[in-house]
Amino acid sequence: MTKDNDSGWLPDRRAVLKGGAALAGAAAVPGALKMREAQAASPAGTMVIAAPATPQSLDSEYDVSLGTFETVAACYDSIVEFEKIPDSTVPSAQREDIKDYPDRPGRVSMRGKLAESWEIDQGSKWVRFKLREGVKSHDGNELTADDVVWTWHRKLALGAIGGFYCNTIDLRRPEQVKAESKYVVSINLDNPNPLLLKLQPNLYNPIYDSKKCKEMATADDPWAKKYIENNVAGFGPYRIEQLVRGQQAVFKGRDDYYGGKPKMHTVIFKEVPTSANRAQLLQGGAVDIAQYLQPLELITLKKSEGVAIDTVPATFMLWIELNAKIPPFDKVDVRRAMNFAFPMEQVVKTVFQNIAYPLNGAMPDLYPGFNGSYFEYKQDFAKAKELLKAAGMADGFETTLAYNAGDPVQEPTAILYQSALKEIGVKLVLKKVPAATFYNNVSERKQPMIFYYDSPWCPDPGYSMNLYFHSKSFINYSNYANAKVDELIDGAAKTADMDVRLKNMDEAQKIIMAEAPWTFGVFTNYSMARRADIKGWTYYTSNNIRFQDFYREA
Amino acid sequence: MRVLRYVGKRLIFIVPQLFGIILVSFFLVKLIPGDPAVLMLGPFATEEQLEKLRAGMGLQGTVLDQFWIYLTNLVQGDLGTSWQTTQPVLLDLFQRFPATLELITLALLLALVIGIPLGVAAAYFKRSIIKKFSDYYGLLAGALPDFWLGLVLIFFFYTMLDWVPAPLGRLDIALIPPPTVTNFLLIDSVIAGDWQALWSALGRLILPVVTLGVINAGPILKMTQSTMERMLESDFIRYAETCGLPRSVVIRRALRNSLPSIVTIISVLYGFLIGGAVLVEIVFSWGGAGQYAVQGVLNADINPVLGFVLFSAIFSLVIYLIVDLIYFAIDPRIRS
């Protein structure tokens, strides 16, 4: 099978045309009869990406779908961003420097993006940004403090995802975000909050072009939801040229971007729902990047010439929610038993081809304060049975595990788990949920067991633990509730004293690992599959790519 | 004039039939569990927002109210919006229906090219190897799952031999599609004079067309064969034989008299394939109408399903009308 670039295919085409339509059966001249299109390398400044889905809504206030964040990251800028450092495992790749820097303001290593400089209160009670001057939006409007104010007011008013972030930093009132002058904006909290600065680079916090948005707003729709859903109005390096949902999105680099025109001036973001197809396209050179490939495909592709596969430690975690409100998972012993029965070794080996490793904690192990020593769940059927007996369920029980039809690793994992659970008398019924409604199923919290694949996007232990384990968190999908854990998390959220926070979170991890609100799955790492000449990749804590990082090596 | 009366009589029945189809499909689809409003707004929506959206989508009040809203919108040409694509269903269908039509039309043409000559030959040469072959072919084609055949063809001609382009939709990813006129890629690329796009579209049509064509040649073959057999046994063909008419004339006459049955089976297949090609569409990532409807059903996206059912019903009715016209043209007995 030659994967040549078929530059001489034009004469062939004529030959085929002459041969007429009956070429399917013409086995005589296989080489000459290639109907494949020229898979010539894309022009230097064009990059084609095969993704599982094109973005749905472009409004990050509401949408969490695949592709939305690539769009947000390409078309919007945040106020600040983390500094980048080379990755320790893959030196050619960059990653965010998310370490804790006790001696720096806000204890983070950051640089300005839309902001030129900033000041932060010692106790993280307020922050003041001096914005870059002369930054132009997609529509040519100049960035001012009002844009930042409008952005935060929108979050407060709409109260969806942005509302959650307001809550997280305890921002309650519109007047807490203030335009000090044309280019200076401040956020002033009532209480100290450790996340005030750390949250700013988050992809959920893009800055909108308030002038354009106000133009597009209507009385019914004062926050321009309709417009933002289908258009971009920000200050980022790309604009959207075309969006055909379910097919493709085309991005064009902006000439007037304040950071200079991106090297990849055209990015085609193509929906290819099947991972095997994405792999095939990358291998043939038809695309430059293939997102979300299966472990087996990654292994296969590694052997391909012209393809580069890099895997770096990441914040991605795969686990199974054990719904504490649905018996028998209201019993800690049962949840622990489920963990002791999980075929970790086999899942890592066969499903993930050793690209993943056990999820031995309650948050990404990259984050400050992670403690992996509380993980005790090595597969042990005897122990599991004992626990079931203790819970009064010696004969086992029957329950349902919902998995995402769109994520090819979940079904085999579920099947392996099902086989393992038979050993302790638990009958697991598998329920395949279409990709589009899967997240809905997760958030409804009506499934006894459901897979969840996620990462907390703010490199902070308090943020992370709060997200999944605080009884009031909106993404605590396992319905886990423990007053002590809540108290520890709340405590950590209200102080900027990192030592106190780390201590609190360590204690919370200990409780959570023992009470097992999840079946702890795996850290999947992040694998970047691309053509070898595509350089400049940076790994982000948000596990997505930003087109502006890439360039093509001549 | 007679034609008009003939067509008119059929058209009269179309309206109540369409109404029935909309009625049934509406209530059927309503039963599919899942709240599109929740799905559209995501997990962070407040109840108030949901209510507002439901009102906007015509999802308020009793099912009857909702049906009335749907009908009034429908009359104005508004088929609603798909929450998955966030586009008006009409727009989506305008993109996807031609994709399916292009595929199944070519597939049926291929099926005709295979089925009719083979059926005629099998009926005429009753003891020949052709007859044996057609018998087996007819049964086997009916037994093969089309989606599986598609996979096997992909495996051979793409994975192993690498003769055809990847099974990834209608056009090379790197190509910019020709400007949309009809959404039939072949036609559009010809209109635009974009031979590269035409070539790419043709290449990508080969495998799915072969898959569907080979399988649907089965029923056409069977119908041709059995009708031709009947015709060849019929008195007038026997009489034509006794009159010593040349073989070609005899076969032509028998075939002409078999045409109504053949046309009927083709129309049935045509109507069936609009939705029935969905599996092949999935296998080849075709992005056709059937795929759109199936995704709609699986994801509680009601409007695409209703729109699809409506479109395919109208399409079927148009096809049947054309079939009636063909009968009318062929058979003088109907004309009088």
Next chain:
Amino acid sequence: MQSANEPALDPGEAGALGASAAGRRWTRLKFQLRFLLAVLRARPMFALGYFIVLTIIILGVFAPLIAPYPPETANPEDFLQLPSGRHLLGTDATGMDIFTRIIYAPRIDLTIAIAGTVISAVVGSLIGALVGYYQEMRGIRAFFAGFVMRAADVLQAFPVFVFAIALVAIFGQSLQSIIAAIAFVNTPIYLRLMRSQVLAIRNMRYVEASYVSGASDVAIMLRHIIPNSLGPILSQLSVNIGWSVLLTAALSFVGAGVVAPTPEWGSMIAVGFQSIITGQWWPSVFPGIALAVTVFGFALVGASVEVLADPSRRRALGGTLRQKPSGAA
């Protein structure tokens, strides 16, 4: 044309074996067997059909005895193994033995297909018989019959596959709802078939005679109409079972069928579909072959039933078995 298995038409043998009832029954059985054999010899494809269907059923029934591995237990050590001595047809991505799963699959596929088809045949034929019987009368029943036919028109105007998926989506993804969906989409076929049969038979003179002689509607239907229309229904049934197997597999293929990891051909193809492009063809190719062979078998059986149930074609096939040479009468 008299039917070929009437013993009276075989005077030589009937006479030779004497008049005892048992003897006559034996004669008849022997005659029928011989007839069947003759038919099978004349059309070996029919024999193949019965062989396939029987084999599939036997494999399904005795799967636990035949299968070398458990059908639903993952064996991660052996994932995606090529066909070999240990795994006849290889293993899938979770290391389940494909051969095992293929022979377990008829349990689900055939159960769904047969149950769905039989239900649709019974319900469809009953309604069809009533509609056909009352259609030409007057009054409320005729009106109702007309209404049923229009409803069937509307149902048949639906795209079958989308309709079936919608039904499964409504009733939830369970064995029963798949059966219900298949029964539902098939019912109009039998309804029409039976109706046209009844319309034809109803106007035959002997039925009119019973009618005139005051037999009740039910009696006429039971005595004349239903028995006389069974042939086409049975033949349709067999063909339809094959078709329903395909539909079941198709439903599973799009994820609206049986739940993983239940062994079922369609879902096996769907799962294997993922790996066909990276070169692991066996997880989806073998179940597809099994599926095709099964449907092929049922189609052959259907074809044979069609011939056997039609006296004139049966005669053409079996020849004049009834015309035994015998001495002068």
Next chain:
Amino acid sequence: MNPQPAQSEALRGGEQPVSAGQVLRIHGLSVSYPVYGQEPVKAIRDLDLGVRPGEILGLVGESGSGKTTLARAIMGLLARPGRIDGGAVNFDGRDMRALSEEALRAIRGRDIAMIIPNPRGELDPLLTVGRQIAAVARAHLNITRAKAEELALEMLRAVQIPDPKRRFNAYPHELSGGMAQRVVIAMSLVCSPKFIISDDATSGLDVTVQAQVLDLLRALVRDKRTAMMFITRDIGITAHFCDRVAVIYAGEIVELAPTGRFFENPMHPYSVMLLAAFAHNPKLREKWHKPLASLIRSQGKACEYATRCVHVEPQCNATHPELRELEPGHFVRCFVPVLRPA
């Protein structure tokens, strides 16, 4: 009975079943239909028959006696699975059995034409009758389409169809039975064949129409000295129409005679029975008719008619009778013929 004397060589008497001057000569023809696992059914057995140019030979027999099989065997159009076991069919000096399918095709419609019953079913429902007639002419006469259509119109006139120009463009379903029959006749005569087989051609028509059609047919045949085999179940027609009558039973000729003699003195019991049935003479019918006991054939060891015959004698069941010439040109296959002085 008052047979009209036909002006034919046959009248001169002494005409043998097969003789030199005949345009069609069938000699020892046997046709059988194989039956699975059994002896084949012999539909025609060792049959000798001939027709002279200009002669109309009536062939009478009941359903299943082999009339149609004979007709089709002559034309080389035997339906499967029938096959010719032996004998010769000589038409106009050519051995029909030795000819290729293409050669036969050239003869059919050109030299031998056939008229079949149910005329509306004989015509292609989708084509105008004019075109169908023209198609036959074009197939055989190597003429242009226009010429063929002209000829067709002429033929329509010749068969006395009213308003032939309009009928030319009519479809078969627009014609009455009689008219359709005329069209079929026109079609069979368009190439001026040497020999016509009429297979029960008038059976579907009502009596007046039938008479008209027969008159027309006879006029046309006489006109062109065409030979004709007139197959019928209706023995009455033959009296007025044919020169000679042959009675066929179980695939054999049981009686062959000039029409006049046949009606004056039918010799075979079966012929007598047929005539009795035709004459609606209850006395005769009672005397000669015996209900059908069995259709089982004798396999050449007895008289085929023995099982139905009213005066069977021992030898009837033991020996197969030969066709004997009991008076000049009058042949009978019977040991105990019914003799009546001439």
